[in-house]
Amino acid sequence: MNQLKKPVIVAFTIITCLFSFSSCKKDSNNNSVDTDDPASADPTLTLVWSDEFNGSTIDTTKWNFEVNGDGGGNGEAQYYTARSTNAAIKDGKLVITARKENYSGKSYTSARLTTQNKAAYTYGRVEARIQLPTGRGMWPAFWMLSAKTPLEWPHDGEIDIMEAVGYRPDTTFSNIHCTAVGYGDLLPVPDYGRTYHVYATDWTADSLKFYVDDRLIVSYANAHLADATAAYNQWPFNHNFFMILNVAVGGAWGGINGIDDTIFPQAMSVDWVRVYQRK
Template sequence: MMIHSVKHFKSVVFAFAIGVIALSSCSKKGGDDGLVYVPPVPAGPPVDKGWAFESAPTWADEFTNTGAPLSGNWDYDTGGGGWGNNELEYYTNTTNNASVANGILTITAKKENMGGMAYTSSRMVTRNKLDALYGRFEIKAKLPAGRGTWPAIWMLPTDRAYGDWPKSGEIDIMEHVGYDQDMVHFSTHSEAYYFKINTQKTITKKIDGASTAFHLYRVDWTPFAIRGYYDDVKVFEFTNEGTGYKVWPFDKRFHLLLNVAVGGDWGGAQGVDETIWPQKMEVDYVRYYKMIEK
Protein backbone atom coordinates (compact mmCIF):
# COMPACT_ATOMS: atom_id res chain seq x y z
CA MET A 1 0.00 0.00 0.00
CA MET A 2 2.81 2.42 0.86
CA ILE A 3 4.71 1.46 -2.33
CA HIS A 4 1.57 2.00 -4.41
CA SER A 5 1.04 5.42 -2.80
CA VAL A 6 4.59 6.52 -3.53
CA LYS A 7 4.29 5.45 -7.15
CA HIS A 8 0.99 7.31 -7.41
CA PHE A 9 2.53 10.43 -5.85
CA LYS A 10 5.47 10.33 -8.28
CA SER A 11 3.17 9.98 -11.27
CA VAL A 12 1.14 13.00 -10.14
CA VAL A 13 4.29 15.09 -9.69
CA PHE A 14 5.56 14.01 -13.11
CA ALA A 15 2.28 14.90 -14.80
CA PHE A 16 2.25 18.28 -13.07
CA ALA A 17 5.82 18.99 -14.23
CA ILE A 18 4.97 18.12 -17.83
CA GLY A 19 2.02 20.48 -17.65
CA VAL A 20 4.21 23.30 -16.36
CA ILE A 21 6.72 22.72 -19.17
CA ALA A 22 3.95 22.72 -21.76
CA LEU A 23 2.50 25.94 -20.41
CA SER A 24 5.93 27.59 -20.23
CA SER A 25 6.52 26.91 -23.93
CA CYS A 26 3.10 28.12 -25.07
CA SER A 27 0.91 31.09 -24.43
CA LYS A 28 -2.63 32.11 -25.28
CA LYS A 29 -3.10 33.85 -28.59
CA GLY A 30 -5.34 36.86 -28.19
CA GLY A 31 -8.87 36.35 -29.42
CA ASP A 32 -8.96 32.54 -29.63
CA ASP A 33 -8.32 29.42 -27.58
CA GLY A 34 -5.21 28.30 -29.50
CA LEU A 35 -1.68 28.12 -28.18
CA VAL A 36 1.29 29.76 -29.84
CA TYR A 37 4.94 28.86 -29.59
CA VAL A 38 7.11 31.05 -27.38
CA PRO A 39 10.73 30.90 -28.56
CA PRO A 40 13.32 29.76 -26.03
CA VAL A 41 15.73 32.20 -24.42
CA PRO A 42 18.78 32.57 -26.72
CA ALA A 43 21.82 30.63 -25.65
CA GLY A 44 24.20 33.55 -26.15
CA PRO A 45 26.47 34.89 -28.88
CA PRO A 46 27.55 32.42 -31.55
CA VAL A 47 31.18 31.48 -32.09
CA ASP A 48 32.90 32.96 -35.13
CA LYS A 49 33.87 29.89 -37.13
CA GLY A 50 35.73 31.94 -39.70
CA TRP A 51 33.30 31.12 -42.45
CA ALA A 52 34.55 31.49 -46.01
CA PHE A 53 32.62 31.89 -49.26
CA GLU A 54 32.64 29.92 -52.46
CA SER A 55 35.14 31.17 -55.06
CA ALA A 56 32.62 31.26 -57.91
CA PRO A 57 29.31 33.11 -57.64
CA THR A 58 26.19 31.03 -57.13
CA TRP A 59 24.09 33.78 -58.73
CA ALA A 60 25.26 36.68 -60.86
CA ASP A 61 24.15 39.24 -63.38
CA GLU A 62 26.94 40.61 -65.58
CA PHE A 63 24.42 42.59 -67.67
CA THR A 64 25.52 41.16 -71.00
CA ASN A 65 22.07 41.39 -72.58
CA THR A 66 20.50 44.47 -74.20
CA GLY A 67 17.15 46.05 -73.32
CA ALA A 68 15.19 45.21 -70.20
CA PRO A 69 17.00 43.60 -67.23
CA LEU A 70 16.63 39.83 -67.29
CA SER A 71 13.22 38.83 -65.89
CA GLY A 72 14.75 35.65 -64.50
CA ASN A 73 16.92 37.75 -62.21
CA TRP A 74 14.87 40.85 -61.40
CA ASP A 75 11.44 42.00 -60.40
CA TYR A 76 10.28 45.53 -59.48
CA ASP A 77 8.60 47.39 -56.68
CA THR A 78 6.31 49.89 -58.40
CA GLY A 79 4.22 52.91 -57.46
CA GLY A 80 4.49 56.18 -55.58
CA GLY A 81 3.10 57.44 -52.30
CA GLY A 82 6.41 58.33 -50.68
CA TRP A 83 7.57 54.83 -49.67
CA GLY A 84 7.47 55.72 -45.98
CA ASN A 85 10.12 58.43 -46.45
CA ASN A 86 8.16 61.19 -48.24
CA GLU A 87 10.00 60.42 -51.48
CA LEU A 88 8.98 62.17 -54.70
CA GLU A 89 9.39 59.43 -57.32
CA TYR A 90 7.01 56.96 -58.94
CA TYR A 91 8.74 53.62 -59.51
CA THR A 92 8.08 51.92 -62.86
CA ASN A 93 8.90 48.50 -64.29
CA THR A 94 9.87 49.69 -67.78
CA THR A 95 13.03 50.41 -69.73
CA ASN A 96 12.20 54.10 -69.36
CA ASN A 97 13.87 53.82 -65.94
CA ALA A 98 15.87 50.57 -65.97
CA SER A 99 17.73 49.27 -69.01
CA VAL A 100 20.82 47.29 -69.98
CA ALA A 101 23.36 48.11 -72.70
CA ASN A 102 27.09 47.68 -73.27
CA GLY A 103 27.51 45.53 -70.17
CA ILE A 104 25.94 48.09 -67.81
CA LEU A 105 22.62 48.29 -65.99
CA THR A 106 21.38 51.88 -65.82
CA ILE A 107 18.71 52.99 -63.35
CA THR A 108 17.53 56.46 -64.36
CA ALA A 109 15.55 58.94 -62.31
CA LYS A 110 13.71 61.50 -64.45
CA LYS A 111 11.75 64.66 -63.81
CA GLU A 112 8.36 63.72 -65.25
CA ASN A 113 4.87 63.37 -63.83
CA MET A 114 3.40 59.94 -63.21
CA GLY A 115 0.88 58.60 -60.73
CA GLY A 116 0.63 61.92 -58.94
CA MET A 117 4.40 62.14 -58.41
CA ALA A 118 6.80 64.60 -60.05
CA TYR A 119 9.60 62.11 -60.85
CA THR A 120 10.00 58.55 -62.14
CA SER A 121 12.66 55.99 -61.28
CA SER A 122 13.16 52.25 -60.75
CA ARG A 123 13.41 50.01 -57.70
CA MET A 124 14.70 46.62 -58.81
CA VAL A 125 14.50 43.58 -56.52
CA THR A 126 15.68 39.97 -56.54
CA ARG A 127 12.75 38.83 -54.38
CA ASN A 128 11.75 35.29 -55.40
CA LYS A 129 14.69 35.31 -57.84
CA LEU A 130 17.57 35.41 -55.35
CA ASP A 131 16.64 34.95 -51.70
CA ALA A 132 19.65 34.04 -49.61
CA LEU A 133 20.51 33.20 -46.01
CA TYR A 134 24.13 34.26 -45.46
CA GLY A 135 26.76 34.77 -48.13
CA ARG A 136 28.75 37.47 -49.89
CA PHE A 137 27.10 40.08 -52.10
CA GLU A 138 29.25 42.22 -54.41
CA ILE A 139 27.90 45.13 -56.45
CA LYS A 140 30.11 47.34 -58.63
CA ALA A 141 28.39 50.66 -59.21
CA LYS A 142 28.74 54.32 -60.10
CA LEU A 143 26.38 56.65 -58.27
CA PRO A 144 24.27 59.63 -59.36
CA ALA A 145 25.12 63.14 -58.20
CA GLY A 146 23.21 66.27 -57.28
CA ARG A 147 21.02 67.56 -54.51
CA GLY A 148 17.93 65.39 -54.16
CA THR A 149 19.40 62.08 -55.36
CA TRP A 150 19.25 59.14 -52.95
CA PRO A 151 20.59 55.90 -54.47
CA ALA A 152 20.72 52.69 -52.46
CA ILE A 153 22.05 49.14 -52.70
CA TRP A 154 20.38 47.26 -49.89
CA MET A 155 18.65 44.12 -48.59
CA LEU A 156 15.28 43.30 -47.07
CA PRO A 157 13.83 40.11 -45.54
CA THR A 158 11.83 38.02 -47.98
CA ASP A 159 9.51 36.39 -45.45
CA ARG A 160 9.27 39.01 -42.66
CA ALA A 161 9.29 36.20 -40.12
CA TYR A 162 9.58 38.57 -37.15
CA GLY A 163 7.06 41.15 -38.34
CA ASP A 164 6.99 44.34 -40.35
CA TRP A 165 9.87 46.81 -40.60
CA PRO A 166 12.13 47.13 -38.71
CA LYS A 167 11.43 43.93 -36.78
CA SER A 168 12.62 41.60 -39.54
CA GLY A 169 15.69 43.70 -40.35
CA GLU A 170 17.35 45.69 -43.13
CA ILE A 171 20.92 45.75 -44.45
CA ASP A 172 22.07 48.87 -46.30
CA ILE A 173 25.19 48.00 -48.26
CA MET A 174 25.41 51.48 -49.79
CA GLU A 175 23.42 54.68 -49.36
CA HIS A 176 24.39 58.10 -50.68
CA VAL A 177 22.62 61.46 -50.58
CA GLY A 178 23.58 63.94 -53.26
CA TYR A 179 23.89 66.98 -51.02
CA ASP A 180 26.75 65.21 -49.19
CA GLN A 181 28.79 64.14 -52.19
CA ASP A 182 31.14 61.13 -51.85
CA MET A 183 30.05 60.32 -48.28
CA VAL A 184 28.78 56.72 -48.47
CA HIS A 185 26.92 54.91 -45.69
CA PHE A 186 26.68 51.26 -44.58
CA SER A 187 23.99 50.46 -41.98
CA THR A 188 21.91 47.72 -40.41
CA HIS A 189 18.47 48.15 -38.84
CA SER A 190 16.50 45.96 -36.43
CA GLU A 191 13.87 46.49 -33.76
CA ALA A 192 16.54 47.35 -31.18
CA TYR A 193 18.83 49.27 -33.53
CA TYR A 194 17.25 51.49 -36.18
CA PHE A 195 17.37 55.07 -37.34
CA LYS A 196 14.01 56.35 -36.07
CA ILE A 197 15.22 55.83 -32.51
CA ASN A 198 18.77 56.81 -33.47
CA THR A 199 20.33 53.50 -32.49
CA GLN A 200 21.15 52.11 -35.94
CA LYS A 201 24.51 50.46 -36.50
CA THR A 202 26.16 52.57 -39.18
CA ILE A 203 29.36 54.02 -40.63
CA THR A 204 30.11 56.80 -43.08
CA LYS A 205 33.07 56.51 -45.45
CA LYS A 206 34.38 59.07 -47.91
CA ILE A 207 34.83 57.59 -51.37
CA ASP A 208 36.44 60.04 -53.75
CA GLY A 209 34.77 59.84 -57.15
CA ALA A 210 31.72 57.89 -56.01
CA SER A 211 29.77 59.46 -58.90
CA THR A 212 32.53 59.57 -61.50
CA ALA A 213 33.98 56.04 -61.26
CA PHE A 214 32.82 52.53 -60.43
CA HIS A 215 33.44 51.31 -56.89
CA LEU A 216 32.88 47.91 -55.30
CA TYR A 217 30.28 47.66 -52.53
CA ARG A 218 30.18 44.38 -50.60
CA VAL A 219 28.68 42.64 -47.61
CA ASP A 220 29.93 39.41 -46.00
CA TRP A 221 27.06 37.95 -43.96
CA THR A 222 27.52 34.99 -41.60
CA PRO A 223 25.75 33.75 -38.44
CA PHE A 224 28.36 35.67 -36.42
CA ALA A 225 28.53 39.07 -38.12
CA ILE A 226 27.58 41.40 -40.93
CA ARG A 227 30.73 42.98 -42.35
CA GLY A 228 30.81 45.75 -44.93
CA TYR A 229 33.59 46.44 -47.43
CA TYR A 230 34.14 49.32 -49.86
CA ASP A 231 36.69 48.61 -52.59
CA ASP A 232 37.67 45.51 -50.55
CA VAL A 233 38.52 47.53 -47.44
CA LYS A 234 36.49 46.62 -44.35
CA VAL A 235 34.53 49.62 -43.12
CA PHE A 236 31.76 48.07 -40.99
CA GLU A 237 31.14 45.19 -38.60
CA PHE A 238 28.08 44.32 -36.55
CA THR A 239 28.31 41.10 -34.55
CA ASN A 240 25.45 38.89 -33.40
CA GLU A 241 24.94 39.56 -29.69
CA GLY A 242 22.98 36.34 -29.25
CA THR A 243 20.07 38.07 -27.51
CA GLY A 244 17.33 37.26 -30.01
CA TYR A 245 15.59 38.68 -33.05
CA LYS A 246 15.11 42.22 -31.71
CA VAL A 247 18.85 42.73 -32.13
CA TRP A 248 19.64 40.06 -34.74
CA PRO A 249 16.82 39.19 -37.15
CA PHE A 250 19.50 38.31 -39.70
CA ASP A 251 18.97 34.55 -39.58
CA LYS A 252 16.30 34.46 -42.31
CA ARG A 253 16.31 34.86 -46.10
CA PHE A 254 16.99 38.32 -47.56
CA HIS A 255 16.87 39.67 -51.11
CA LEU A 256 18.69 42.53 -52.83
CA LEU A 257 17.32 45.91 -53.94
CA LEU A 258 18.78 48.54 -56.30
CA ASN A 259 17.05 51.91 -56.56
CA VAL A 260 17.40 55.64 -57.02
CA ALA A 261 15.00 57.64 -54.86
CA VAL A 262 14.30 61.34 -55.30
CA GLY A 263 14.03 63.70 -52.35
CA GLY A 264 12.55 62.21 -49.20
CA ASP A 265 13.30 62.72 -45.53
CA TRP A 266 17.02 62.12 -46.02
CA GLY A 267 17.67 62.58 -49.72
CA GLY A 268 15.67 65.81 -49.79
CA ALA A 269 16.77 67.18 -46.42
CA GLN A 270 18.44 70.11 -48.21
CA GLY A 271 15.91 70.34 -51.01
CA VAL A 272 15.92 69.02 -54.57
CA ASP A 273 17.80 70.69 -57.41
CA GLU A 274 15.27 70.60 -60.25
CA THR A 275 17.92 71.38 -62.89
CA ILE A 276 20.03 68.20 -62.61
CA TRP A 277 17.69 65.57 -64.04
CA PRO A 278 17.90 62.94 -65.38
CA GLN A 279 20.32 61.26 -62.99
CA LYS A 280 21.48 57.64 -63.11
CA MET A 281 23.07 54.86 -61.11
CA GLU A 282 25.12 52.52 -63.27
CA VAL A 283 25.85 48.93 -62.21
CA ASP A 284 28.63 46.87 -63.78
CA TYR A 285 27.72 43.60 -62.08
CA VAL A 286 25.95 41.93 -59.15
CA ARG A 287 27.39 38.71 -57.73
CA TYR A 288 26.34 36.45 -54.87
CA TYR A 289 28.69 33.87 -53.33
CA LYS A 290 27.32 31.17 -51.06
CA MET A 291 28.77 30.80 -47.57
CA ILE A 292 30.63 27.54 -46.99
CA GLU A 293 29.04 25.73 -44.04
CA LYS A 294 31.23 24.61 -41.14
Protein backbone atom coordinates in the same frame (compact mmCIF):
# COMPACT_ATOMS: atom_id res chain seq x y z
CA MET B 1 16.74 52.73 -47.70
CA ASN B 2 13.77 51.47 -45.83
CA GLN B 3 10.17 51.90 -45.02
CA LEU B 4 9.98 54.87 -42.65
CA LYS B 5 13.74 55.33 -42.89
CA LYS B 6 15.58 57.56 -40.50
CA PRO B 7 19.21 58.30 -41.43
CA VAL B 8 21.92 56.70 -39.37
CA ILE B 9 24.88 59.05 -39.01
CA VAL B 10 27.60 57.55 -36.85
CA ALA B 11 31.38 57.83 -36.38
CA PHE B 12 31.48 56.36 -40.25
CA THR B 13 42.41 50.42 -59.61
CA ILE B 14 40.21 50.29 -61.88
CA ILE B 15 42.19 47.50 -63.66
CA THR B 16 40.52 46.80 -66.96
CA CYS B 17 40.40 43.11 -67.81
CA LEU B 18 40.67 42.81 -71.56
CA PHE B 19 39.87 39.73 -73.59
CA SER B 20 38.95 40.06 -77.23
CA PHE B 21 38.50 43.79 -76.62
CA SER B 22 35.70 43.29 -74.06
CA SER B 23 35.64 43.51 -70.29
CA CYS B 24 36.15 40.31 -68.37
CA LYS B 25 32.88 39.60 -66.57
CA LYS B 26 31.98 36.35 -64.92
CA ASP B 27 28.70 34.52 -64.54
CA SER B 28 27.46 31.80 -62.24
CA ASN B 29 29.04 29.13 -64.46
CA ASN B 30 32.46 30.78 -64.67
CA ASN B 31 34.89 30.83 -61.78
CA SER B 32 37.52 32.99 -63.50
CA VAL B 33 39.17 35.78 -61.54
CA ASP B 34 37.81 39.27 -62.14
CA THR B 35 40.41 41.89 -61.29
CA ASP B 36 37.65 44.34 -60.32
CA ASP B 37 36.27 41.88 -57.79
CA PRO B 38 38.53 40.79 -54.89
CA ALA B 39 36.03 38.11 -53.87
CA SER B 40 36.50 36.26 -57.17
CA ALA B 41 40.05 35.36 -56.11
CA ASP B 42 39.03 34.04 -52.69
CA PRO B 43 39.27 30.23 -52.74
CA THR B 44 36.86 29.95 -49.80
CA LEU B 45 33.99 31.53 -51.77
CA THR B 46 31.68 30.02 -54.39
CA LEU B 47 29.62 32.20 -56.72
CA VAL B 48 25.98 31.11 -56.28
CA TRP B 49 24.09 33.91 -58.06
CA SER B 50 24.95 36.79 -60.34
CA ASP B 51 23.63 39.15 -62.92
CA GLU B 52 26.32 40.52 -65.26
CA PHE B 53 23.79 42.50 -67.34
CA ASN B 54 25.24 41.10 -70.56
CA GLY B 55 21.89 40.73 -72.31
CA SER B 56 19.85 43.29 -74.21
CA THR B 57 17.03 43.56 -71.67
CA ILE B 58 16.59 43.29 -67.92
CA ASP B 59 16.23 39.63 -66.92
CA THR B 60 12.80 39.38 -65.33
CA THR B 61 13.54 35.83 -64.14
CA LYS B 62 15.93 37.55 -61.73
CA TRP B 63 14.39 40.97 -61.12
CA ASN B 64 10.98 42.45 -60.31
CA PHE B 65 9.98 46.05 -61.03
CA GLU B 66 8.18 47.85 -58.25
CA VAL B 67 5.60 50.16 -59.80
CA ASN B 68 4.12 52.72 -57.45
CA GLY B 69 4.18 56.31 -56.29
CA ASP B 70 3.94 55.73 -52.55
CA GLY B 71 7.29 57.38 -51.86
CA GLY B 72 8.97 54.22 -50.64
CA GLY B 73 7.52 54.80 -47.19
CA ASN B 74 10.00 57.65 -46.78
CA GLY B 75 8.10 60.52 -48.37
CA GLU B 76 10.16 60.23 -51.56
CA ALA B 77 9.16 62.34 -54.54
CA GLN B 78 9.46 59.85 -57.42
CA TYR B 79 7.09 57.44 -59.16
CA TYR B 80 8.74 54.07 -59.71
CA THR B 81 8.01 52.72 -63.19
CA ALA B 82 8.86 49.67 -65.30
CA ARG B 83 9.64 51.82 -68.36
CA SER B 84 12.90 51.46 -70.26
CA THR B 85 13.43 55.19 -69.85
CA ASN B 86 13.89 54.55 -66.12
CA ALA B 87 15.66 51.17 -66.17
CA ALA B 88 17.45 49.49 -69.07
CA ILE B 89 20.55 47.53 -70.07
CA LYS B 90 23.12 49.74 -71.81
CA ASP B 91 26.63 48.62 -72.81
CA GLY B 92 26.58 45.71 -70.38
CA LYS B 93 25.34 47.76 -67.45
CA LEU B 94 22.01 48.11 -65.66
CA VAL B 95 21.19 51.81 -65.80
CA ILE B 96 18.52 53.18 -63.46
CA THR B 97 17.66 56.76 -64.42
CA ALA B 98 15.82 59.33 -62.35
CA ARG B 99 14.03 61.96 -64.44
CA LYS B 100 12.30 65.26 -63.82
CA GLU B 101 8.89 64.76 -65.41
CA ASN B 102 5.24 64.79 -64.42
CA TYR B 103 3.97 61.24 -64.14
CA SER B 104 0.89 59.86 -62.35
CA GLY B 105 0.75 62.77 -59.94
CA LYS B 106 4.48 62.85 -59.20
CA SER B 107 7.12 65.30 -60.43
CA TYR B 108 9.89 62.72 -60.89
CA THR B 109 10.27 59.15 -62.14
CA SER B 110 12.80 56.44 -61.38
CA ALA B 111 13.01 52.65 -60.88
CA ARG B 112 13.34 50.14 -58.08
CA LEU B 113 14.26 46.52 -58.85
CA THR B 114 14.11 43.63 -56.38
CA THR B 115 14.88 39.90 -56.34
CA GLN B 116 11.94 39.19 -54.01
CA ASN B 117 10.59 35.65 -54.56
CA LYS B 118 13.34 35.07 -57.15
CA ALA B 119 16.64 35.12 -55.24
CA ALA B 120 17.13 35.26 -51.50
CA TYR B 121 19.99 34.04 -49.35
CA THR B 122 21.13 33.54 -45.78
CA TYR B 123 24.79 34.47 -45.27
CA GLY B 124 27.46 35.05 -47.89
CA ARG B 125 29.19 37.94 -49.58
CA VAL B 126 26.71 40.13 -51.44
CA GLU B 127 28.20 42.81 -53.66
CA ALA B 128 27.70 45.09 -56.65
CA ARG B 129 29.96 47.27 -58.78
CA ILE B 130 28.24 50.63 -59.12
CA GLN B 131 28.73 54.19 -60.33
CA LEU B 132 26.37 56.50 -58.47
CA PRO B 133 24.24 59.49 -59.45
CA THR B 134 25.11 62.86 -58.00
CA GLY B 135 23.32 66.05 -57.04
CA ARG B 136 21.13 67.35 -54.25
CA GLY B 137 18.03 65.22 -53.85
CA MET B 138 19.53 61.94 -55.08
CA TRP B 139 19.25 58.90 -52.80
CA PRO B 140 20.58 55.73 -54.51
CA ALA B 141 20.80 52.44 -52.64
CA PHE B 142 21.86 48.80 -52.86
CA TRP B 143 20.24 46.97 -49.96
CA MET B 144 18.44 43.89 -48.65
CA LEU B 145 15.16 43.15 -46.88
CA SER B 146 13.91 40.08 -45.06
CA ALA B 147 12.14 37.57 -47.31
CA LYS B 148 9.66 36.73 -44.53
CA THR B 149 5.96 37.07 -45.34
CA PRO B 150 4.42 39.14 -43.96
CA LEU B 151 7.41 41.38 -43.40
CA GLU B 152 7.55 43.14 -40.05
CA TRP B 153 9.85 46.13 -40.33
CA PRO B 154 12.22 46.76 -38.61
CA HIS B 155 11.68 43.58 -36.57
CA ASP B 156 12.75 41.26 -39.40
CA GLY B 157 15.80 43.34 -40.27
CA GLU B 158 17.27 45.42 -43.05
CA ILE B 159 20.79 45.40 -44.51
CA ASP B 160 21.86 48.60 -46.28
CA ILE B 161 25.00 47.64 -48.20
CA MET B 162 25.32 51.08 -49.78
CA GLU B 163 23.40 54.32 -49.60
CA ALA B 164 24.34 57.82 -50.67
CA VAL B 165 22.57 61.15 -50.37
CA GLY B 166 23.34 63.87 -52.88
CA TYR B 167 23.87 66.63 -50.38
CA ARG B 168 26.83 64.58 -49.08
CA PRO B 169 28.56 64.14 -52.45
CA ASP B 170 31.76 62.64 -51.04
CA THR B 171 30.32 59.95 -48.77
CA THR B 172 28.64 56.55 -48.86
CA PHE B 173 26.88 54.86 -45.93
CA SER B 174 26.36 51.28 -44.77
CA ASN B 175 23.70 50.54 -42.14
CA ILE B 176 21.63 47.83 -40.50
CA HIS B 177 18.17 48.17 -38.95
CA CYS B 178 16.40 45.88 -36.50
CA THR B 179 14.16 46.25 -33.44
CA ALA B 180 17.00 46.93 -31.03
CA VAL B 181 19.23 49.21 -33.05
CA GLY B 182 19.94 51.27 -36.12
CA TYR B 183 23.66 51.02 -36.64
CA GLY B 184 26.11 52.01 -39.35
CA ASP B 185 29.02 54.07 -40.50
CA LEU B 186 30.23 56.12 -43.43
CA LEU B 187 33.24 56.32 -45.72
CA PRO B 188 34.55 59.17 -47.87
CA VAL B 189 34.23 58.11 -51.53
CA PRO B 190 34.76 61.45 -53.29
CA ASP B 191 34.65 60.04 -56.85
CA TYR B 192 31.56 57.80 -56.52
CA GLY B 193 29.81 59.71 -59.31
CA ARG B 194 32.77 59.49 -61.72
CA THR B 195 33.87 55.88 -61.45
CA TYR B 196 32.78 52.42 -60.29
CA HIS B 197 33.30 51.00 -56.82
CA VAL B 198 32.48 47.58 -55.37
CA TYR B 199 30.03 47.83 -52.47
CA ALA B 200 29.77 44.65 -50.42
CA THR B 201 28.68 42.98 -47.23
CA ASP B 202 30.30 39.85 -45.80
CA TRP B 203 27.49 38.25 -43.82
CA THR B 204 27.99 35.32 -41.46
CA ALA B 205 26.19 33.93 -38.42
CA ASP B 206 28.54 36.03 -36.29
CA SER B 207 28.66 39.41 -37.98
CA LEU B 208 27.80 41.73 -40.85
CA LYS B 209 30.84 43.49 -42.30
CA PHE B 210 30.55 46.23 -44.92
CA TYR B 211 33.15 47.16 -47.53
CA VAL B 212 33.92 49.60 -50.33
CA ASP B 213 36.53 48.13 -52.72
CA ASP B 214 37.42 45.61 -50.01
CA ARG B 215 38.06 48.39 -47.50
CA LEU B 216 36.20 47.66 -44.26
CA ILE B 217 33.76 50.40 -43.24
CA VAL B 218 31.98 48.91 -40.24
CA SER B 219 31.14 45.60 -38.58
CA TYR B 220 28.03 44.67 -36.59
CA ALA B 221 28.42 41.62 -34.33
CA ASN B 222 25.87 39.01 -33.33
CA ALA B 223 25.84 38.93 -29.53
CA HIS B 224 24.47 35.35 -29.54
CA LEU B 225 22.15 36.09 -26.62
CA ALA B 226 20.60 33.16 -24.79
CA ASP B 227 17.14 34.74 -24.69
CA ALA B 228 15.56 33.98 -28.06
CA THR B 229 13.36 37.09 -28.23
CA ALA B 230 16.13 39.45 -27.20
CA ALA B 231 18.49 37.70 -29.59
CA TYR B 232 16.11 38.18 -32.55
CA ASN B 233 15.54 41.82 -31.62
CA GLN B 234 19.28 42.40 -31.92
CA TRP B 235 20.06 39.87 -34.67
CA PRO B 236 17.22 39.02 -37.05
CA PHE B 237 19.84 38.31 -39.73
CA ASN B 238 19.53 34.52 -39.60
CA HIS B 239 17.15 33.90 -42.50
CA ASN B 240 16.78 34.70 -46.20
CA PHE B 241 17.02 38.28 -47.46
CA PHE B 242 16.45 39.53 -51.01
CA MET B 243 18.27 42.31 -52.87
CA ILE B 244 17.09 45.75 -53.97
CA LEU B 245 18.54 48.38 -56.31
CA ASN B 246 16.89 51.78 -56.57
CA VAL B 247 17.35 55.49 -57.08
CA ALA B 248 15.05 57.56 -54.91
CA VAL B 249 14.47 61.29 -55.30
CA GLY B 250 14.10 63.42 -52.19
CA GLY B 251 12.48 61.88 -49.15
CA ALA B 252 13.12 61.89 -45.42
CA TRP B 253 16.88 61.63 -45.84
CA GLY B 254 17.71 62.32 -49.48
CA GLY B 255 15.55 65.43 -49.55
CA ILE B 256 16.63 67.05 -46.30
CA ASN B 257 18.22 69.92 -48.23
CA GLY B 258 15.69 69.89 -51.06
CA ILE B 259 15.99 68.73 -54.67
CA ASP B 260 18.04 70.51 -57.33
CA ASP B 261 15.88 70.33 -60.47
CA THR B 262 18.80 71.39 -62.70
CA ILE B 263 20.66 68.06 -62.28
CA PHE B 264 18.27 65.73 -64.12
CA PRO B 265 18.44 63.17 -65.57
CA GLN B 266 20.67 61.32 -63.11
CA ALA B 267 21.62 57.63 -63.40
CA MET B 268 22.99 54.80 -61.30
CA SER B 269 25.01 52.39 -63.45
CA VAL B 270 25.46 48.82 -62.16
CA ASP B 271 28.16 46.69 -63.76
CA TRP B 272 27.20 43.50 -61.94
CA VAL B 273 25.58 42.05 -58.82
CA ARG B 274 27.03 38.86 -57.24
CA VAL B 275 26.35 36.58 -54.31
CA TYR B 276 29.06 34.28 -52.97
CA GLN B 277 28.78 31.74 -50.19
CA ARG B 278 31.44 29.97 -48.13
CA LYS B 279 32.51 26.51 -49.33
